[in-house]
Amino acid sequence: MASSSSAANIWVLLGLGLAGIFLMTRRLKKTIRxxxxxxxxxxxxxxxxxxxxxxxxxxxxxxxxxxxxxxxxxxxxxxxxxxxxxxxxxxxxxxxxxxxxxxxxxxxxxxxxxxxxxxxxxxxxxxxxxxxxxxxxxxxxxxxxxxxxxxxxxxxxxxxxxxxxxxGGVRVPGAFCGILGFRPSHGAxxxxxxxxxxxxxxxxxxxxxxxxxxxxxxxxxLRLPYADSRLPRHIIIADDCFQLLKIPTSRVAQVVTKSTEKLFGRQVLNHANLGDYLASKVPSLKHFHSKNRNGELKVSSLRSLANAMQFLQRHEFKNCHEEWINTAKPVLDPFISSNMHAMLDRKDANIDHCESARNETRLALSALLKDDGILVIPTLADPPPKLGAKEVLSDDYQTRAFSLLAIASMSGCCQVTIPLGTHDKCPVSVSFIARHGGDRFLLDTVQTVYASLQEQADIAAKSNLSNNIISPEESAEIAKEKGNIAFKEKQWQKAIGFYTEAIKLDGKKATYYSNRAAAYLELGSFLQAEADCTTAINLEKKNVKAYLRRGTAREMLGYYKEAIEDFRYALVLEPTNKTANLAANRLKKLFQ
Incomplete structure (x- = not known):
């Protein structure tokens, strides 16, 4: 009896102990939640x-x-x-x-x-x-x-x-956590x-x-007095920025397009290559072109703008906190410590170019957007990385992120990140940018479009495309966009691989063949380039780029008469095309 009583007591105590652990665990989880x-x-x-x-x-x-x-x-x-x-x-x-x-x-x-x-x-x-x-x-x-x-x-x-x-201190966590994040105009x-x-x-x-x-x-x-709301008259989608995106564009750019057409009409919608625009309007960016590991120049105005922003941030952080860091010798996270010490050792020779780039970028975006324009870009190219992921330390990840974040930071424009639901269980967002000083206009625009954006995002999320049943056509577009990025990085063979993948998925798009021909030309594969251009022209009779590229390939192969015909036909389609005009005149003088 005594032994059975002791055993019973032990079981009671053990049960109470387990119950206590269970209750403490529940309380801890509740606190975390x-x-x-x-x-x-x-x-x-x-x-x-x-x-x-x-x-x-x-x-x-x-x-x-x-x-x-x-x-x-x-x-x-x-x-x-x-x-x-x-x-x-x-x-x-x-x-x-x-x-x-x-x-x-x-x-x-x-x-x-x-x-x-x-x-x-x-x-x-x-x-x-x-x-x-x-x-x-x-x-x-x-x-x-x-x-x-x-x-x-x-x-x-x-x-x-x-x-x-x-x-990006507000825009990035807003995007990652699926909420609205507003960065006002600098100084507002x-x-x-x-x-x-x-x-x-x-x-x-x-x-x-x-x-x-x-x-x-x-x-x-912002201490704003009452005023009537203004609606946007121009919504500009930066196509090249969306090429950086790591998820289907249907979850972001197309959501904005459909919402815009529904609310304001198709005539309000515009498309632009922001990188080319900034390259023409911000000459100071030439001082911030980067190089790859082989020393080849990587010219991209968005990347250069990111380089200028990071240099400016480091320079100003150094001015603000160098004395404290040197005096207090704080214990810092290793990644931050290495960046800071590298920053503190840097020379400040480029600071004048940074300031020029900042001023020129503000003027450029003000001219583009005026008082009633909205620029649409992805907030970030990548979804939120997993905790502990090493990708956040990579140059590629940082470059993609800062190439988008630098647009508002360097121009001083106001920007808002707007959640668009989730894709693959990760928050998705888009960003709207208005000119410097256009904060009220941007806030009014968000208020106007928010419900429609959520509606369109919900439709996209429920479609087969956003449920990872991606159509061959959409997969082909993604492959093409990857090919375009590789082409810009001068990775010709890699670009050909992506364009070939796009062709296998959807062989009826002239652009895929024409783009692959451009990569073949860079490698000196003129026969392949000619064949691709011929296919592109058969699919799209008015593809000017295909005629220009086939003319170039034929000229390099010695088919001068056929090359002249291609350049002349390109001029018929596009009479002001300088490349076609110069090539046709050059060949005419040499071989006729």
């Missing part, structure tokens, strides 16, 4: 009392918000994402201008949120305070530098939040009381899930 690691410090800043009637209540009454730990709040130490910074700085003696404006507008601040270490990354990772969990994709990066603020909104812990965007919102990162690029941005809240916060921060 509720907080998502977004906050570094909880606090409360209450708004002033409501004005007496008949005055209107404060515009942000009943809203709660959080702020990135880069904003000063009276009585609290601003941590800047690094414990050594926090221990070497005293508590702030006043509250930053942006935070004060929001509190005076009627909202309640409930805490400070995690940022990337010293706001120096776009990933959202912080080894000191932990990486906030992305509510939209738990196993993936939340994006930075304002990671905690984005997570707090995405998890519905607050109605909106504030962050800082220099090179006071950044007094926020730790500087790169003063000529820094902006105070904000996040929200609801476009009406995004707009109301914007009106308070």
């Amino acid at each position: 509720e907080d998502f690691g977004a906050f570094v410090q909880r606090l409360q800043l209450l708004p002033p009392p409501q004005p007496a009637p008949p005055k209107a209540p404060h515009p942000l009454t009943s809203f709660s918000f959080a702020v990135s730990d880069i904003f000063d709040i009276d009585g609290y130490v601003t941590g800047f994402g690094n414990p050594d910074w926090a221990t070497t700085h005293e508590a702030a003696s006043w509250t930053s201008s942006a935070v004060s404006t929001i509190v005076e507008g009627g909202a309640t601040c409930i805490g400070k949120t995690v940022i990337d270490e010293m706001a120096y990354s776009i990933n959202g990772e912080n080894k000191h305070y932990g990486t906030p969990t992305n509510p939209a994709a738990h196993a993936r990066f939340p994006g930075g530098c304002s990671s905690g603020s984005a997570v707090a909104v995405a998890a519905e812990l607050v109605d909106f939040s504030l962050g800082v965007d220099s090179v 919102v006071s950044n007094i009381g926020a730790i500087p990162v790169s003063p000529s690029l820094d902006t105070v941005g904000w996040f929200a899930k609801d476009p009406s809240i995004l707009r109301r916060v914007g009106h308070v921060l």
Whole structure:
């Protein structure tokens, strides 16, 4: 009896122990679910009392918000994402201008949120305070530098939040977490009381899930008086930017196209090659062309703009924080540490070219967009990377990201990232850009188009295409776009491979054959180029490029009479084509 009683007691104790562990685990999971690691410090800043009637209540009454730990709040130490910074700085003696404006507008601040270490990354990772969990994709990066603020909104812990965007600090986490993220025009919102990162690029941005809240916060921060809403008269889709996209364009560009046609009519829609436009309007970019490992020049205006932005950011960060880094010798994340020390050792000879590029880019986009234009680009080319993924450290990933982020950062234009549902369980987004100073117009546009964009995105997500049952035609287009990228990188054989794949999937597109012919010409494969051009012309009788390329191939093969005929026919189709005119005249003089 005694032994059976002891055994029973042991089982009771064991059961109680397991129950306790189970309850603690549930509580821990509940805490993680509720907080998502977004906050570094909880606090409360209450708004002033409501004005007496008949005055209107404060515009942000009943809203709660959080702020990135880069904003000063009276009585609290601003941590800047690094414990050594926090221990070497005293508590702030006043509250930053942006935070004060929001509190005076009627909202309640409930805490400070995690940022990337010293706001120096776009990933959202912080080894000191932990990486906030992305509510939209738990196993993936939340994006930075304002990671905690984005997570707090995405998890519905607050109605909106504030962050800082220099090179993507609001736009990236907005895209990764599937919420709205607004970067205002440079200088439109006071950044007094926020730790500087790169003063000529820094902006105070904000996040929200609801476009009406995004707009109301914007009106308070931008101090906008009442005015009637304006609708866009030109919506320009940057085709070359969408070629960088790693998901089908039907999930982004076509969603915008269908929504635009439904709301405003087809006549509002335009297409442009932004890279070519900037190449012609921003001469200072020539100083930032990069080279590949073989020393060959890689000329892309978007890449060059990204190089200029990164150089400018590093130069200004160095000016702001070099003394503290050298004095305090903080413990930094290895990746950030290596970047910072490389940055601190760099010379500043190119800074004048950076400033010229910034000014020229602003003028170029102002001329393109005017007062009523919207530029449409992907927010980012890649979906949120998996936590711990090494791809975020690669030059290719960084180049793709910054080539898109630099457009608004370097021009000072306002930009908003708009969620478009998910693809392969990852958030999808698109970005709208308006000219510098067009913040009200951009906020009004988001309010107008948001519901339609969500409707079209939902249709796309439910289609066979977005359920990974991709049609051969769409797969061919993706292969073609990859071929175009390889061609621009002067990887001719790789480009031929992609174009060949496109032809196998859809052999009725003249463009695929014509593009492959261009790559064959670069390799000196003139017979293959001639054959591809002939096929392209049979499929599309008015394909000017095919005639030009076949004429070039035939000239190199010694078929001069046939080459002249091709160049002349190209002139019939396009009388002002200088290439065809010069070639035809040259051959006529030599061989007739």
